[in-house]
Amino acid sequence: MDREVAIIGGSMTKFGQRDAWIRELLSQAGEACLEDAGVEPDDVDHVYVSNMASGEFEGQGGIMNAVAHDLGLLPAYSQRIDQTSSSGGAGMYAAWQSIKSGASDMTLLVGGEKMTHKGTGDATDIIASITHPAEYKHGVTLPSFAGMTARHYLEKFDAPRESLAKVAVKNHENGTRNPKAQFQKEITEKKALESPIIADPLRLYDFCPITDGSAALMFCPVEVAEEYADDYAVVSGIGGATDTHVVHERDDPTTMGGVVDSGEEAYEMAGIGPDDIDVAELHDMFTILEFLQMEGLDFAETGEAWKHVEEGRTAIDGDRPINTSGGLKSKGHPLGASGVAQGYEIYEQLVGEAGERQVDAETGLACNVGGFGNCVITTIMEAR
């Protein structure tokens, strides 16, 4: 059995502060995805639920069972997948494996997280539980890593502070074109540069918000996809990698090993290289991460990603648009949903359903990062 894996439909809920629990959010996205793909619940063999922490956030266990039940998918096989912020990407990989292995002929992937009810402090504590204790007990959280890495990057590569603000401005601008994004407003570079300091040199507008939301995708073999859709996407390359749990043990803080390794794996499987990628969704949980991923994926030479942004090459009308969806920065970052939502944006771009955000793209890439590059999944998709 040597199957090609297709994606034939997708959906996402409105991201933001939502008056609904995780179970409802997941079901909303799942239902919309079934409808978008034209798939009957009875035809779903496997359902994967990407979710980091429904237990910690709202005391909800067994979420995969609840969602399979709510969507009328029984007796479909159901399972929850956690890989922290990259749970969604890990779900893409699991869904891909389920089809590729022949275990399933129709797999629904739903990712989501309900976070805002906890408030920023408690949510940050839950997220910080993934940090190594040797770092956490000294007060180091993910935002701290981002601040230290940003300072190092700017100094090492003589990059202007403004280049980070430009990432935020670009992604907010894209977000205004995405009705599902959490933020629907443009920001100015001045506003970003004058926003409150969070982890020096990073300021409020360098960080993604706390978000509720869910996204879904439908996977099947290409032979089956032909029955459902004229236009669909195939996952032509996918790879995952893990980096050190202790972030300060890494050789070079400005290189994300997991991005490099997972990217190489995905490129090799797809048989293409970075120049072939027309559009990409990168994990801009912090603005600095967009630079590190651009460089780790060879979109830019080491130390030069900031120049691409300065030159407008990553803008929606640039030569390789990045984060047309608004990215995590503007679209929001419901942990378990984000990787799926990245995949959904690339899918929409490839099948020509991205509305005001539509770019000309035959091949797209999504890079989903867990922790501070601790776990990374890179996925390459092509239009059919």
Add this chain to the structure above:
Amino acid sequence: MDREVAIIGGSMTKFGQRDAWIRELLSQAGEACLEDAGVEPDDVDHVYVSNMASGEFEGQGGIMNAVAHDLGLLPAYSQRIDQTSSSGGAGMYAAWQSIKSGASDMTLLVGGEKMTHKGTGDATDIIASITHPAEYKHGVTLPSFAGMTARHYLEKFDAPRESLAKVAVKNHENGTRNPKAQFQKEITEKKALESPIIADPLRLYDFCPITDGSAALMFCPVEVAEEYADDYAVVSGIGGATDTHVVHERDDPTTMGGVVDSGEEAYEMAGIGPDDIDVAELHDMFTILEFLQMEGLDFAETGEAWKHVEEGRTAIDGDRPINTSGGLKSKGHPLGASGVAQGYEIYEQLVGEAGERQVDAETGLACNVGGFGNCVITTIMEAR
């Protein structure tokens, strides 16, 4: 690519009350498994961590990253799998898919849970978070379902209360032969029948204990297995299914749909039937579940499983021994570990390493149940 999936090594920590956190337990089992399989850390492509609730039990997130790091497996892909009590079985399925799909040539599966530090009350609360709110708010927990189902079964099939006690006696007897089991003591039928009532008619000795522990298995394609081992096992059939989240919506409380569906899938893939199974590990979280699984998997006619136990047919010297390891009842039930430990027992039986528990077996089956049959994985393994 049409690969057969082999298991070439395994391990488990001592189950019981352990003075070690989840991270250490998982690493202990993982390390022992690498050694048992003769596999170098560098040769591992994927690592799956089956764990229901390290966040809820001890505030530990990102456990897959921590374990991959601790075992020196970087940059191997790592991911956490949750399917409540059947997380271990779900890990078997994920590991199988990773090999079958070609995504990995060497996959380490480690399952574990650290529970005892919470005490029975808090642990039961965490487990009860998987119950449907419509039931939970009326005070219905998994033990309540077990009690109601046991009463129904005994009345419907005119089975003696003693038959349930005999399951406990048998599994405790097997546990005395397993140095890793939580309990190393025989019990009498009288003691079981006179133990405190928990959920009438079920008593203390009808329930598995709260347990800390971890277990691991190493998966690879058969071609690779040949390089590592003379004797190994293949996973010849595997299937998973989900049943209603609301338990009282099921047609018949004495039939576990998930067991039936996952079993049929596994038998079909393996191309064999129940009569071909020489030894089985069933999910005896409650004694009554052993009957329901025996019947769901067609080891016994509906309403007759209790007769097999009365007749000693499921004893270690019977015609189809069940729970030679001691089962969850005597070995213990660290949620995320249990499905992996079931697989490990079958593996040991098939490669002839089960010591005092050794039976004559070429083909074995493991049935791992999440919730009250909410999620089920059935795995069939054959000796090579």
